[in-house]
Amino acid sequence: MNQINQVAIVGATHGNEFTGGYLLKKFEQFPHLIRRTSYETQTLLANPEAFKVGRRYIDKDLNRCFLSQDLQNSTLSSYEDIRAKAINQILGPKDNPQVDVILDLHSTTANMGLSIIIGNKNPFCLQLSAYLSAINPLVKVCLTQTDQASYLLRSLCQCGLVIEVGPVAQGVLNADLFLKTENLIYTILDYLEAYNQNRISETYDALTIYQDIGSIDYPRNNLGEIQAMIHPQLQFRDYEPLHPGDPIFLSLSGQEITYQGESIVYPVFINEAAYYEKGIAMRLTQKQQLSNISKLI
Template sequence: MGNINSVVIATGTHGNEFTGIYLGKKFEQFPNLIQRSSFDTRVFLSNPKAFAAARRYIDKDLNRCFAKADLQNSQLASYEDILAKNIYYLLKEESKNKQQVLIDLHSSTANMQLTIILKSQHPFLLQLATKLSVINPEVKICYSQPTRDSNYLCSISELGFAIEVGPVAQGVLNAELFQKTEALIYQVLDYIESYNQGLAQQENNRLTFYQYRNHI
């Protein structure tokens, strides 16, 4: 695989999950924090109307709108359906002939602490997850077996994954989790930088990950 050319950090896919949203605001104010020499990094707010209303979504869950069949269905015209189509085609256009990492930031009322949710077992993502869990013991890895047609925002990119932090109430910004998530983002970016520069070592570390089994 070639070098990573760009990193996109999506925030506010759910409008009442403030950790990622306010991190994005900080990064927009101080873009030097997320810039590295070998790739471009940018942030975008996925669902601005839901954030303005401090709600999870307006019409339907945006993070369930990215199935390919739905993206191609012109009959689906809710606010989030249109938003998903715009995000999908924008990122697909930007990623032509590029290796793009897509990070979707979420928070949860569950006690997940710092959890990286992988939607694929791409070797690069497994190496990244292994490195992060070694250097940051608070990081947990969750692998979610992808369906035939995944409908999550991070499924747009082959190198997409989600970061879920908690516990934090909806519509609340928790300072401790904010700072921990911010530090984790820098660790991700630093790993990608070292990967691009050929400095990321193939280490024989074991990776422990949690896997979704069933719903109770």
């Protein structure tokens, strides 16, 4: 990345994730908070209709609408498809975007703390992520699989970050997480300013990431109905090691179901409300230490 000229802060991509939506309202009311001298910052309330009614989406999940072929497909005309195309015009187009950095603000019912989710190993993103996790132990960095990442809003530019905070219920503001997310945004904006002004003194060589490797669904019956819950011992244990044989579900009838994998994994998005309909009880990651990341720059 040469110079950062345009930064977009996006909120309410999911209308019932209030942290991002209300942070945007704050920034629109007090624009000096996100103003820096060396680049422009814009805010974008991604799904205003869903935010108004406090639902994740109106017709379909907006954050699955950004595949290139879907953005170009004029027959897709749900509310979210239309919004995706509008957002692609404001921030994109996807292959040649107007913005250099996207911060897409999300929240989760899982205990993800302050998570940064990236979709590629863009050297600048890795340096920024390493900096954030170095100065704040609450920050964890997830790397999504490429095929997943390509339909997400953040895929509109090379340095698109999701900030995923939790645990917080859908449809509520949690002041503590609101303030932590706000501070994380200022830290990022300050880093971008320092980068533009050649004031980044330290580059990082190593970064711990949680590499997404797949997901596990709830046990279901023939009708697709859930037959088990996240085990109490796993609830809120995002980013902690899960060993083969550890309990992961408790069936409605009271039986423990254990993890049948062959090696240690690190679950995230454990018991995320919005993922019930997607067939995801948790996502599994591998904890990896990336090294020599400063050489990528």
